[in-house]
Amino acid sequence: MPVPLLDLNVQNLALESELKAAFERVLHSGQFILGPEVDSLETKIAAMVGVRHGIGVSSGTDAILLALMALGIGLGDEVICPTFTFFATAGCIARVGAKPIFVDSCPICFNLRVDEVARKITPKTKAIIPVHLFGQAAELDGILDLARAHDVAVIEDAAQSLGAEYKGRPVGGFGTFGVFSFFPSKNLGGFGDGGIVVTNDDELAARARSLRTHGAKPKYHHKYIGGNFRLDPLQAALLSVKLPHYPEYTEKRRANAAYYAERLSKLPGVVVGGGGEKACQNGGAGGSPSGTRIVLPASHEQRAHIWNQYTIRVIGGQRDKVRTALAEKGIGTEVYYPVPLHLQECFAYVQPRESLLLAERLSKECLSLPVYPELTVAQKNEVTDAIAILIRTSLAARGQSESAPRDGGFSARR
Numbered sequence: 001m002p003v004p005l006l007d008l009n010v011q012n013l014a015l016e017s018e019l020k021a022a023f024e025r026v027l028h029s030g031q032f033i034l035g036p037e038v039d040s041l042e043t044k045i046a047a048m049v050g051v052r053h054g055i056g057v058s059s060g061t062d063a064i065l066l067a068l069m070a071l072g073i074g075l076g077d078e079v080i081c082p083t084f085t086f087f088a089t090a091g092c093i094a095r096v097g098a099k100p101i102f103v104d105s106c107p108i109c110f111n112l113r114v115d116e117v118a119r120k121i122t123p124k125t126k127a128i129i130p131v132h133l134f135g136q137a138a139e140l141d142g143i144l145d146l147a148r149a150h151d152v153a154v155i156e157d158a159a160q161s162l163g164a165e166y167k168g169r170p171v172g173g174f175g176t177f178g179v180f181s182f183f184p185s186k187n188l189g190g191f192g193d194g195g196i197v198v199t200n201d202d203e204l205a206a207r208a209r210s211l212r213t214h215g216a217k218p219k220y221h222h223k224y225i226g227g228n229f230r231l232d233p234l235q236a237a238l239l240s241v242k243l244p245h246y247p248e249y250t251e252k253r254r255a256n257a258a259y260y261a262e263r264l265s266k267l268p269g270v271v272v273g274g275g276g277e278k279a280c281q282n283g284g285a286g287g288s289p290s291g292t293r294i295v296l297p298a299s300h301e302q303r304a305h306i307w308n309q310y311t312i313r314v315i316g317g318q319r320d321k322v323r324t325a326l327a328e329k330g331i332g333t334e335v336y337y338p339v340p341l342h343l344q345e346c347f348a349y350v351q352p353r354e355s356l357l358l359a360e361r362l363s364k365e366c367l368s369l370p371v372y373p374e375l376t377v378a379q380k381n382e383v384t385d386a387i388a389i390l391i392r393t394s395l396a397a398r399g400q401s402e403s404a405p406r407d408g409g410f411s412a413r414r
């Protein structure tokens with residue numbers, strides 16, 4: 001039975017008649033740029049995140065760009081971001097003329113390391129962009145403390161984390177700005193590109209709103225140079241159809257993650273990302289015992305996870321082999337992300353180019369499994385059974401006892 005990494009049709013076609021009605025509403029309204037559909041979605045998302053302002057934009061990427069532009073960040077400035085993230089985070093920093101300063105990530109929560117951020121703050125630092133990767137909040141307290149102490153802005157890249165929480169409050173509302181994406185593979189997936197910028201700052205919100213339409217205020221009068229970063233009303237109307245179902249999507253993703261954890265953690269050599277919240281951020285020993293083959297993602301108690309990705313770590317250089325074996329059974333996986341940003345060709349000019357070893361290791365170990373809400377029990381079993389068989393065969397191949405796998409193959413020697 002095929003288990004795709006993501007199946008958009010099961011979710012979207014369940015709402016087909018409502019989506020068509022939303023399309024017809026926009027068609028008949030004759031309004032195709034901004035207006036009430038966009039206003040309404042902005043209000044709903046802002047309320048959900050617990051902030052005063054939402055500004056609907058053309059993509060998550062443009063949301064980051066707009067936030068940087070609204071903060072007036074540019075040439076000569078430095079902006080700190082994780083190296084282990086999607087390209088857009090750093091691409092936008094470079095596009096406004098600033099220098100991306102890459103920091104290493106925690107191998108337990110996959111998010112940027114606060115001690116590394118602290119080490120890289122300089123008088124040129126104008127902002128920190130923590131990414132809430134895979135659906136789980138970054139260690140925000142430490143980042144916000146640093147930002148306050150050094151008087152720099154925080155742009156939360158919550159593209160993957162709408163509805164994720166940090167200490168009981170939704171992410172996106174902690175920083176100067178928060179940004180979200182409605183790219184189809186995100187948890188609130190649209191029908192094309194889209195995103196939103198949120199903030200509690202009235203002045204910055206007004207500036208971002210104006211920059212969204214070429215910095216015009218009033219029309220045809222330009223104090224700043226902006227761009228065309230608008231969210232389409234059609235996109236807003238369609239997303240509004242899905243929004244009421246969002247809590248249910250999240251619950252199903254959580255149930256899927258729990259199901260995987262329950263079944264996979266019983267297998268020999270499979271452990272949950274070690275040590276809990278205390279070990280997290282703490283140098284990356286990872287706390288996994290020797291003989292570990294697979295590390296399951298940890299969901300910290302204080303950071304309600306929305307599971308945009310269920311990302312395991314395959315130890316011992318076996319990731320690509322596991323990926324191929326799963327693909328042969330029709331199970332879709334993806335590697336987020338195979339090349340950390342500090343090693344990207346386009347960022348070779350960012351000097352000094354230091355090694356960021358934890359991220360480099362993550363890029364070789366990470367493998368994301370299907371976790372989309374509509375997975376059936378049979379599909380989930382297909383995934384866990386396939387992994388169980390892989391582990392059993394790798395054990396049998398070396399004639400090892402289950403409790404003491406030695407080096408090589410699936411076993412860990414780090």
Ligand SMILES: *Cc1c(COP(=O)(O)O)cnc(C)c1O
Nearest residue numbers: 059060061086088159160181183
């Ligand atoms: C998806 C994503 C973005 C960009 O969003 P788009 O809507 O695809 O432009 C930015 N940052 C992260 C971490 C993302 O996952």
